[in-house]
Amino acid sequence: MRTFAERFYSALENQLNEVSINGESLAEQYKTSITLCKKAMAKLKNYISSYSFEDKEDEIHFFKTVKPQFYSKYIYFINVYNFIMQRPLGGDDILKDYINYELADIKRFFDHNQAFYQYYRSGSTQMDEVYFTRGGFDVHVELEDFEEDELYSTSHDYKLSKIIANEKYLDYLNLELQKTIEHDEQPQEIGLELPLTWTFNKTDLVELIYALVALGVFNNGNTEIKSVVSFFQTVFHVDLGAYYHKYTDITRRKKERTSFLDKLKLALLRRIDEKLDDVTSPQQKMKFE
Incomplete structure (x- = not known):
């Protein structure tokens, strides 16, 4: 199962990277990404329906690691798509208010799920059998985050997917907020007479970015290449264009x-x-x- 899941997830990431370079508008890109994730989730569910877990550890790995990988992407893309579609017209102040409202909403979610969030971020495992095996659902607990299909859900796998998705969405919102701030003034803490501009080969920067993400240096490894690429492009005033093609050249x-x-x-x-x-x-x- 693990080998299948890794290959399947890698294939999904390749498809999503292709979407980002096809020339469509951002809204269309995210809409396409949502569709790809939804199809992948359906295929994953179909595969598991005929698969027998080897033991509790195998079941926990699927519901704690594999399934949230796919579902978190789906939730994240929906969040960003809705953000783009509902983005208000007007100046930076209006946009800042909109972003801050979204940030406050995410904070409420993390505050509401503080205990489980700490469990997840600390790498704890003592409650894994309760959280990530089927049959432990209490109707009076976690009702809002439990899916109806009890054969394909545990009490916390969907909640974990939302946490991972919201962490990524938080990165996205903070980057959008930074863009509005840069319109107003040069960040005081930088204090540079000239902006930092990347003057080396663009493929070199792509190689560096992929290495940093592979090592997991950002947000405990919970971030996407897209987010890091966008950040580096903004900070170093460089357009990496079809960065995935550059990465493909590196792998060859x-x-x-x-x-x-x-x-x-x-x-x-x-x-x-x-x-x-x-x-x-x-x-x-x-x-x-």
Whole structure:
């Protein structure tokens, strides 16, 4: 099951990345993404309907990890699509109010689910058998987040999907809010005379972004390539265009598959060595070696 789920999820991500470069409007892109996720969810459910879990651990893995991967994307795309379609006309102040309302709504959701959210973010497992195996649903608890199909749902898998989706939606909203702020004034904390502009090869930046996301350095690994790409484009004033095609080119390299990362490592080591060479005392230099 795990191998199938990983391949199936990878195929979905490839489809979603293709959507982002097909030239459609943002609203149409998200609408198409919703459709793709919905189809993928249906196929996943159909596969599991004829699959027998090997043990409790296998069942927990599916409802805690696999299913929320698919459902969280679906919920996230719906959230962003609704945001775009309901975006008010007017100046930045009106847009800020709209974004802040959405942010407040997300805060209410996390406050309402604080205990389970802490359980999820802390990586706890002691309640997994209760939360992520079927048959433990209490009609008086978690009613709003339980799906009707008890053979394909646990008491908390849908809630976890919403948490993951809202974390991603939070990233999206904060980025949109930052854009409105930048229209008003240069952020004071940056204090640069000139903006930072990416002047290296764009493929190098794509390689760096994918490496950072692969390592999970943002939001404990719960973020999408799209969000990070959008952030880097804004901060470094660069248009990465069809960034997924650049990533595909990287994966097809026969030699030096991580050429830019290798250059970064060499550059840092060279800088460290130069710093050591500046140390005049041999005794001081030995401390660094």
